[in-house]
Amino acid sequence: MSERYSHIIEVLGQSTFDKIQTCKILVVGAGGIGCELLKNLVLTGFKNIDIIDLDTIDISNLNRQFLFRKQHIGMSKAKIAKESVLKYNELVNITAHHGDVKSIEFGSEFFKKFDLVMNALDNISARRHVNRLCLSVDVPMIESGSAGYLGQVSVIRKGITECFECQPIAVPKQFAVCTIRTNPSAPIHCIVWAKMLFGKLFGPKDDGDSSSLTDLDNDIIHGTEELGNIKRDEKLSIEKEKGFNRWVFHKIFHTDIETLIHMPDLWKDKQPPTSLLLDEILTSKQEQDKKEVEKIGDQLIFTLPDQKQWSFKENVEVFLDCLEKLKQQQLQQNGKPMTWDKDDELALSFVCSASNIRSNIFGIPMKSRFDVKSMAGNIIPAIATTNAVIGGLIVIEAIKIVDGRFDQCRSTYLYQLPSGKRLLMPVEIEPQNPKCFVCNRSFITCRLNTEKITIGQFIDQVLKKTLALNEPILTVGTDIIYEGGDQDLSKEEIEQRSKIEKKTLATHRLTNDTSLIVEDYNQDFQVTINIQHTTDFDEDVKKLKKQKQKEIDEKEGKTTLEKEKEEDDKFFEIIGKSTIQTSQPTTTTTTTTTTSTIDTNNKDSVVEDDDDFMFIEDIPSATTTTTTTNTNATESTTNKKRKEIDTDESEDLESSKKLKSNLQD
Numbered sequence: 001m002s003e004r005y006s007h008i009i010e011v012l013g014q015s016t017f018d019k020i021q022t023c024k025i026l027v028v029g030a031g032g033i034g035c036e037l038l039k040n041l042v043l044t045g046f047k048n049i050d051i052i053d054l055d056t057i058d059i060s061n062l063n064r065q066f067l068f069r070k071q072h073i074g075m076s077k078a079k080i081a082k083e084s085v086l087k088y089n090e091l092v093n094i095t096a097h098h099g100d101v102k103s104i105e106f107g108s109e110f111f112k113k114f115d116l117v118m119n120a121l122d123n124i125s126a127r128r129h130v131n132r133l134c135l136s137v138d139v140p141m142i143e144s145g146s147a148g149y150l151g152q153v154s155v156i157r158k159g160i161t162e163c164f165e166c167q168p169i170a171v172p173k174q175f176a177v178c179t180i181r182t183n184p185s186a187p188i189h190c191i192v193w194a195k196m197l198f199g200k201l202f203g204p205k206d207d208g209d210s211s212s213l214t215d216l217d218n219d220i221i222h223g224t225e226e227l228g229n230i231k232r233d234e235k236l237s238i239e240k241e242k243g244f245n246r247w248v249f250h251k252i253f254h255t256d257i258e259t260l261i262h263m264p265d266l267w268k269d270k271q272p273p274t275s276l277l278l279d280e281i282l283t284s285k286q287e288q289d290k291k292e293v294e295k296i297g298d299q300l301i302f303t304l305p306d307q308k309q310w311s312f313k314e315n316v317e318v319f320l321d322c323l324e325k326l327k328q329q330q331l332q333q334n335g336k337p338m339t340w341d342k343d344d345e346l347a348l349s350f351v352c353s354a355s356n357i358r359s360n361i362f363g364i365p366m367k368s369r370f371d372v373k374s375m376a377g378n379i380i381p382a383i384a385t386t387n388a389v390i391g392g393l394i395v396i397e398a399i400k401i402v403d404g405r406f407d408q409c410r411s412t413y414l415y416q417l418p419s420g421k422r423l424l425m426p427v428e429i430e431p432q433n434p435k436c437f438v439c440n441r442s443f444i445t446c447r448l449n450t451e452k453i454t455i456g457q458f459i460d461q462v463l464k465k466t467l468a469l470n471e472p473i474l475t476v477g478t479d480i481i482y483e484g485g486d487q488d489l490s491k492e493e494i495e496q497r498s499k500i501e502k503k504t505l506a507t508h509r510l511t512n513d514t515s516l517i518v519e520d521y522n523q524d525f526q527v528t529i530n531i532q533h534t535t536d537f538d539e540d541v542k543k544l545k546k547q548k549q550k551e552i553d554e555k556e557g558k559t560t561l562e563k564e565k566e567e568d569d570k571f572f573e574i575i576g577k578s579t580i581q582t583s584q585p586t587t588t589t590t591t592t593t594t595t596s597t598i599d600t601n602n603k604d605s606v607v608e609d610d611d612d613f614m615f616i617e618d619i620p621s622a623t624t625t626t627t628t629t630n631t632n633a634t635e636s637t638t639n640k641k642r643k644e645i646d647t648d649e650s651e652d653l654e655s656s657k658k659l660k661s662n663l664q665d
C-alpha cells in the first residue's frame, strides 16, 4: 500500500495523507464531472466514499463518462461507477446509492456522516437542496459545474464563505409568451412552441384555462371551432372528418395563423405570416419535383439523415406521420400522458417538423433535426477535457479542506480562451451575503393578491419553483395549515390537503402583513415569509397600467407589445430582506435583493426547464433588480481581485463571476 501511495505522500506529506485516508466523502452525481472526480479521488487515496446518482446509463453518456461501457447501458450510474472505479484501486470503501439526493432517505442524518460533500450535479434545484443540507449539518461542500469549455469549482463552508444561494441565481432564460404565441422571430421560438404543442396534445390534461398557445383544448373538448370574433372556419370541420392529424394541422397552421393575420396593428412593421392549406402543400408540383429523399412513409422519420435539412413538404409529411403515430402510441397506453423527451425519436421528429412548419409560416429559416435536438434539449456540448480539469480542481480544494486550510480555498474558473496565458483563474471566495435568506436565515417578503391566489398556486410557484422547497410545511401562528410530502399521510389527509390547496391564502389567515413560517424537514430548512397583500398583479390593474404605458410609448414612438405581454404573466413578487429572521416581523423594509415573477397559470409560462438551461429573449422588467444585484456583486469581486491580479484580467473575472449557476454538468 505505501508503495502505491508513496508519490502522493511525498507531495502532500504523511499527515495530510492520513486525513485523506480517514475522511468520509459524499459525491453527488456520477455523470461527466462525477466520473472524473471519482477516479481522481480513489487515485489520490480517498478511501471512504459514498456516491449518489438517480440516473441509469444512457448511450449518450459513453463518449465522456468513461467509467461506463456499452454493456452498462440501462444500469445504475452510481453502482457501475463504484464497480469501475474499484478497478483503479481496490483499497477503497465505496457505497453506491441509486436514488435522488432530494429524497427523504438522504436527509440531514445521512449528510451528518460525511466530512466533505462534493456536488457533480447538472441542475440548480438539486444543488440548492444539497447546499441547504450541508449548511444545516455544517459539512463543507465543493460545488462544481461545466458548460462546454467553461467550468467552475468553489468551496462552501457555513459561516466562512458565501453559500450557493447567497448571490441571486442566474435568471432562468425564458421567452415572453407573446413571442412564442404570436410573434416568433427565430427558430428557437418555434421550437419552444412545438414542444408546448406536444405537451398540449399528448401531455397531462390542463384543468385550467390555458390559451397561450392555441385554443386547441377548447376545440378538442367542446368540438367547437369558434374563434372569438374571428370568422368561423368552416374548413376545420371538414378536415376533422378526414382525420385527427389533418384537423390539428389545419387548426394550428391555418385557422390560428389566420387569426393572427387579422390581429390589428400586429403586422404594421413586419411581414405577416402565411397560413397553410394542407391539400395545396400535398399536391404541390414544385415540392414534388424537389423530392429527392427515400420514399416517404413509415421509414421516413428514422431514415432521413439527421443533419440534412428536410424540405418543407417533408416536414409536413413527417408532422402528419408523427401526429398519427404518437396518437396511436398514447391510445395503446390507455391515454397515459406523455412527456417530451429529446431522445425519443418520434417526439423529436414531431417537434422538429412542427417547428419547421411554423418557421416557414413566419419566414424563419428551418433547422435540421440534429440542430433542433440540441436546441430543444438545451444541449451544450459536454467537453471531456473540461470535466477532467474540473474533476482535478475539486480534489485540489478537497485536500485543502481535509487539511483545515480553508483560508487557502479558492473559487476557480476555467476559461475557453487563455487570459494572460492562463486558462484557470483562482479568486478568493466571497464571504456570506448577510441578506441571504438561506445561510443567514433572513426572512423574505412575498407580494401577491391574498384573496385570489390559492395555497396550491402559492406552493407550486412561490415555494417550490422559486424558493426550491420540496415538501414544504406551512405554519401560521401556531397552526400547521399545510404539510407537503406523501409520507405517512392517510387517504383522507391527502384529500383534505387538496381541498386546502384550492383555498385562497386569505382564507387561511394569510392576509396583509402576516407571517408565514415555511419549513422543509428534508432540507432541514426554514424561512419566514412576510405576506403582503396587493392588487398590483390583478388583470384590471395591469390592463390599466398597460394602457397608460402604451399611451406614453406611443407618444415617444416606441413599440410596447413584448413588454406588455410579459406583464400579463406576473402574479407575485419576492423581495429579499436584509433583516435577520424574527418570529413576528412587523414592518417591511424595501431592500430588494431578488425579484421573481411567474405567471398565475403555470401552463402559460413559456419556460424551457431542462437541466436548468433555459433560453431568454428579453430580460423581463421585473428581473432587472436581480441583474443589477449580480453586477454589483461582480464589481465588488473585481475591486478586491484587482489587488491580486493584472488589470487586463479583471474583465475576464467579471464574466467568470456571471458564469456561476449557469454551469450545466
Ligand SMILES: Nc1ncnc2c1ncn2[C@@H]1O[C@H](COP(=O)(O)OP(=O)(O)OP(=O)(O)O)[C@@H](O)[C@H]1O
Pocket (backbone or CB within 6 Å): 028, 029, 030, 031, 032, 033, 034, 052, 053, 054, 055, 060, 061, 077, 099, 100, 101, 102, 120, 121, 122, 123, 126, 382, 611, 664, 665
Ligand atoms: N437530484 C439528483 N440526485 C442524484 N443525482 C442527480 C440528481 N440530479 C442530477 N443527478 C445526476 O447528476 C449527474 C450530472 O451529470 P451530467 O451533467 O454529466 O449529466 P448526464 O445526465 O450524465 O448527461 P446529459 O445531461 O448530457 O445527458 C447525472 O448523472 C445525474 O443523474
Ligand SMILES: [Zn+2]
Pocket (backbone or CB within 6 Å): 162, 163, 164, 165, 166, 167, 432, 433, 436, 437, 438, 439, 440
Ligand atoms: Zn447564503
